[in-house]
Amino acid sequence: MNHPAPDRFTENERALTQQTWAELRQIAARYPEARSGLLPMLHLVQSEEGRVTPEGIEACAEILGISPAEVSGVATFYTMYKRKPVGDYHVGVCTNTLCAVMGGDLIFERLKEHLDVGNDETTADGTITLEHVECNAACDYAPVMMVNWEFMDNQTPDSAVQVVDDLRAGKDVHSTRGPRLCTWREAERVLAGFPDDLADEGPSAGPASLVGLGIARERGWTAPGGKAGGRTADEPAAAATGADGSHEADRQDSEGAVQRSDADLKHEDDAQGTEEAQ
Amino acid sequence: MKTDTLTPVLTDNWDAERSWTLASYEGRGGYGAMRTALGPDFGGPDAIVQAVKDSGLRGRGGAGFPTGMKWGFIPQDNPKPKYLVVNADESEPGTCKDIPLMMASPHTLLEGVIISSFAIRANHAFIYVRGEVLHVIRRLQRAVQEAYLAGHLGKDIHGSGYDLDVVVHAGAGAYICGEETALLEGLEGRRGQPRLRPPFPAVAGLYASPTVINNVESIASVPSIIGNGAEWFASMGTEKSKGFGIFSLSGHVVRPGQYEAPLGITLRQLIDLAGGIREGHELKFWTPGGSSTPLLTTEHLDVPLDFEGVGAAGSMLGTRALQIFDETTCVVRAVLRWTEFYKHESCGKCTPCREGTWWLVQTLARLEKGEGQESDLDMLLDQCENIMGRSFCALADGATSPISSSIKYFRDEYLAHLTHGGCPFDPTASTAFAQTGASA
């Protein structure tokens, strides 16, 4: 009898703990239909096992009442689920077109050489798994690198090398737009829906995200009816009180806005009508 | 209607201190629209749907389908529970507006979720966010937690009699899950492969129940529509593309970033605001709405960036993901890399996408290396014709866009690879650090 190709899951020594079983069930219970929990459940398996293991697959199958084959189908479809153990830090270099053109290709080559690993491989000391990733929705910060799915914006080959060296040396490394980096397993646990306490770390937004807003502030541009420069915490808006009567104030405001825009509308017919424009 | 060139609404609080917190958001008037919408005098769910219809809001996730009309498709006489699903799977190359929005102000989205769920009479809402953005997920989890504590979520919200539960659901890495039926599959714990339509999600979506799926930006726009009125929203934008949108500029401009403006602004205006193309270079090609939209060139600098304008120019507005490339960029390299992306992300369900992208990559790779011949270009176009419109979903269509449009505008560059025996461009010249001299 031929055996299935040995390219997938390798054996894991430990069984899942009682706690993990309980947490897997907890995830499933969040949804009207339990099977919806499977994606976060597999994230939890990864946070415990360092990868998706056959035991993890069987546990998910048993809890959800589906076959292990069906769970395997899901576990092999999504790129974040890994079958080989992942290092402490998953370093993803975006090599989709924009980032690649902006330097991602060079960064990836440099890291491969520096870490002496290929794509989706882990360094011998188990600290870094390097992978090239697809567009991670930070194109205005290109070239982008992700470490355990935290943004490391505007990288160069040198800066990328510095990041991985610092990580390997055990130094604290911060996301450019987030908190101090945690381990891959810790990250996977958050993805499974068990929050850590780091939401308040990091800024609201990075510089690129604020570029347009900054220009609007400079030039006093607002949406119709808005105060130039934007509202701050010191200027509560009319509708902030939460009492039921607040909608009256809302309506007045919007009526005012409508009136203003009525006047503005007239300019469409005005061949020279550019006074309202900047 | 003359509005300001940039109209910050969704981005307006991104520079506020700890803008992601409930305190900051409410301090600026946040959740006021929610109270209005859920209050006894607004007119209830139907009035909200009507307001959104009147505003002219069109889906901001790329397709541009009128949002209010989509909500109106939900059959309210159907006994099954209704669901609202937010598509926060932002993965279209070049698109980077939803992620910073959720990072900076998740409550804007959440307030929109509450109003929208109320409008379609859903008691369960799900935010399907791609798994590769850990901090965004933290902020969303935190916002949901704060909202429950403040009584904006849960049972009998502020005495309105309305219950709503929100679940933040992390994906696990699949571009195809941005397609709404594939997203539903992922949300149901399955492989993210698109479903047959009909039945449409409005009738049989999540758990075969009536479901509305909307993009983050679409839902995030709802509070401002309720707060300021449909006419206010409609006073921005163009005749058929109303309202504002976040335009994401990336690539070879001096100041890449997010620019929130009424629909209809032009690339020329945006590049101007962004400080122009980087010093010493000039615009060569760009995408209006991500890699799945056909490329445009300097010919199109004055095309109004709304649905109709870009459509008339032979492309699609999509997600306003303006990737700007100057003359140091090899088009063939760019297109090959995008095609590799589509091949990697193809779910595999249908033949033309699964096999087509496999083949397209091999053909393009050969051309990029300078091997092959000119007739390969015609073969590529024929492959694209056999893929476009023949596949199960639009991913494959998107895969053909860069190829067919680049051959249309840059056929000579392909041929140059053949005569040159490889790529005639220097890949370091296009990097962000080329001019600063950061070493490779």
Add this chain to the structure above:
Amino acid sequence: MTTTPAKIDTVTLTIDGVEVSVPKDTLVIRAAEQVGVQIPRFCDHPLLAPVGACRQCLVDIPDAGNGKPIPKPQASCTITVAEGMVVSTQATSPVADKAQQGIMEFLLVNHPLDCPVCDKGGECPLQNQAMSNGRGETRFDGVKRTFPKPINISPQVLLDRERCIVCQRCTRFADEIAGDPFIALVERGAQQQIGIADGAPFLSYFSGNTIQICPVGALTSAEYRFRSRPFDLVSTPSVAEHDSCGAAIRVDHRRGKVMRRLAGNDPEVNEEWISDKDRFAFQYSRQDDRLTHPMVREDGELRPASWPEAFAVAARGLHAAGSAAVLTGGRVTAEDAYAYAKFARVSLGTHDIDFRARPHTAEEADFLASRVALSMDVTYDDLERASVVVLAGLEPEDEAATIFLRLRKASKGSTKVVALAPFTTRGLGKMKGRLVPTAPGEEAEALRALAEDATTALDSGGVILVGERLAQHHGALTAAVELARTTGARLAWVPRRAGDRGAVEAGCLPTLLPGGRPVGDASARVDAATAWGIDHLPDAPGRDGNAIIAALADGSLGGVVVGGVDPDDTADPAATRAALEAASFVVSLEQRETDVTRLADVVLPIAPVTDKAGTFVTWEGRPRPFDAVFSNPGSLPDLRVLAGIADELAALGQGSSLGFRTVPEVRAEMEAMGPWDGVRPEPVLGKEPRKPRAKAGALVLAGWKQLLDQGSMQDGDPHLAATRRPAVALVSPTTLAGLDGAVDVVLTGDRGSVTVPVEAAADMVDGVVWLPTHSVGRGVLADLASPGSTVTVKGAGK
């Protein structure tokens, strides 16, 4: 049974210029077939939900029925017809044609050029449609993706992943039809393939169907791989011989040897599916122990004999024995069964005949005579339409696989399945069935209770299916009949063997003559005697199987003619063996050497089903005639052998000739005799037999034969054997907890002990232990315990 067809709404549309009217909700691809247009397709299958994945069936729709064209080509397997729709297929639309050619070219991009070594070559939809709808040459000269090949996804099914075009027919069948989603799509994009979970092979009783519906050679049979080419094979339609479902099969043979069997297409019975047993279990007649010539016992040893000698010796022996009985077994065709029934009366002058080679009772014989013979109250289609189907003493997935598939299909509609059983089996779970927990012995009471059960709400829209096992529990069959009477539900009996129902119709019972004629009815006896041209028939009923065994043992019966009977199947295997030893003369009609042939006085080889025409009657009462696959003049059906003995007996002055020698002659005689239209007897429920006293702490033993076990008709295919479900004893969680972590148990009953692994079934009735009856050793009846008895349980091994 005739029914007026229900009125259906039709839709009229135009396909390639031809107007056609089809029922509403018809798919365009089906409608096209109506006008003779074959749109190429792979993922489409009429019995599976459409997916639209392969895109091969693209057509142009210039008018969607609303006056507007659909701009892009559409997958015709996912579009339902609309009034006034205009469709242009590849036959009339260059756009559709180019689109289809494009898809075909894409399919061949990664498909390996395996045709010379691929089983599917010659009957391959990809080959055929590439020829009819593809280009002659491909423009692809790149690198194909490859996988190591083949891999076993089960011991029986091999997968060549490179050939797979991901049509998902196999995964859809496994999930939608069989309810065994053990194969799934794994990976993504061009790497997408069919896969199983680690250590969880595709063990489904219906896995073989995926081989048949796979449109390429990705799924192949381990047993058949590389054995032949389809153009070498001759296909003969036939009927599966392994159960009473009568599934249509196709027997493919070459030079006198069956190479493989496929499902036949019979929408009324098995649609297009068969169980793995029906598909793969056909090697039994080619085993080394196959009998090829008659044998007679001389000086204590069996020696070869010619047919005439064997007939003569058999007749002499039976004549000398004075009295003789007939045990036919349940494997017989209806024609052979008729021959046995006539032989017993005409040649042996007795009603001592019984086809039931397993535990049975007089109550059952009465039930069969009064309620089963001649009945055709329930069909497969009725199962789909029923509001409720009650299963008593029947586990369809193991015992009647074709019924299982139909019930599973019905349960996806509004049909509710309710089972009286000791636990929820996998099969019951797959039908979303509800368990009425019933320990063996409680069936009668449980059936009576169902009459009032509001949850079941059994009424005239319901169906009750009783298995032959119900006979083992006194009063159960009677209660089932009563339940049917009070609720108006229809009742059907589902026996295990292909010939069982036919044997009832043919009169192989001590109380029943052919055609439902009761032995106890004088006019019926006269009618039969007249038809047979004999003076009279004995007026007292004969001995049933149990009584025959007892009489052989104590000498009141001298001789016996035995058909396909395995002593280990009978209520008391040891007693059966002793009886046969004690008998003064044993004539055995068998296919292969068995314990019976080894102690017979005359052994007469009889034909397997491939060598003779015949008829099996399904549990519905539906006749399923089949022709001989092979022409082997030396291979004689039972009826011919019996005719030969009868002739010799007649020459000795006992009885007369049977008057037939061939299957057609028997069929004609059966037809002429016709069914009895007179009164049928009401069954009389006798006294309950004394139950053996249960030992303290003993568990009641439940069990049935699993679909795949040590049954002799499954011999010869090790691949099939490797897919058997393991023999495991199932107990309640309470019982298991009391075993202190033991992984095995020693079960001890009144006939011996067996040791098997043990597991808990979550809802097993406490106090019951379930064990498959023929998966270990010589089976439960031989090795462990008498029917309906108890066993003690002891843990073993940790």
